Amino acid sequence: MIRRLFPAPLLSLALLAIWLVLTRDVSLGQVLLGALVATIVPRMTQSLRPTPVRIRHLGVAFRLFMQVGWDVIVWNWRVLLGTLASRDKLPRGGFVTVPLDLRDPSGLAVLAAIMCVIPGTIWSEIALDRSALLVHIFDLGDPQDEIELIKTRYERPLMEIFE
Numbered sequence: 001m002i003r004r005l006f007p008a009p010l011l012s013l014a015l016l017a018i019w020l021v022l023t024r025d026v027s028l029g030q031v032l033l034g035a036l037v038a039t040i041v042p043r044m045t046q047s048l049r050p051t052p053v054r055i056r057h058l059g060v061a062f063r064l065f066m067q068v069g070w071d072v073i074v075w076n077w078r079v080l081l082g083t084l085a086s087r088d089k090l091p092r093g094g095f096v097t098v099p100l101d102l103r104d105p106s107g108l109a110v111l112a113a114i115m116c117v118i119p120g121t122i123w124s125e126i127a128l129d130r131s132a133l134l135v136h137i138f139d140l141g142d143p144q145d146e147i148e149l150i151k152t153r154y155e156r157p158l159m160e161i162f163e
Contacts, residue, residue, distance in 0.1 A: 091139035
C-alpha cells in the first residue's frame, strides 16, 4: 500500500524539501501542498524511470563521491594552469578510447556524469554495444595511463556499486 502511494520515497522527500525551500514558507498550507506535489509527481512519472537502482556498496559509493570531488578540485587547478601557460607549455588535448567492462545502464549514466563534471574531460561518444567510451582530455599525457586511470578510479568502483 505504501509503495503504491510512494513509488519513489526518496524522490518524494526531495520534492517536498525543494518545494519548501523554493516557497520559503513552512506553514501548514505549504507543507500540505508540497506533500501533495511530492505524492502525485512520482506516481505520474513512474513510467519514465526504467528500472529501480540498487546501490550494492554504500561505502564504495561514498568513497567514489569523495574521489570525484577531489578530482574536480585538482582538475580545476590543472585547467587554470593550462589556460595561463606560455605557448611552449600549452596543454595538448586529445581523445582516448576507453574499453568498458561496465554494462549497467545506471552505472554508465553515472560514469557519463563524472566525465562531464570533471574539468578537462568530456564524454564524447559511447559505442552502440556499450563496449567502449570516447573521452576527450584537456591535457592528455600518456593515453594508456589516462585509460587506466578512468578504469581504476571510476569504472571499477561503479561496477562494485551497480553490478
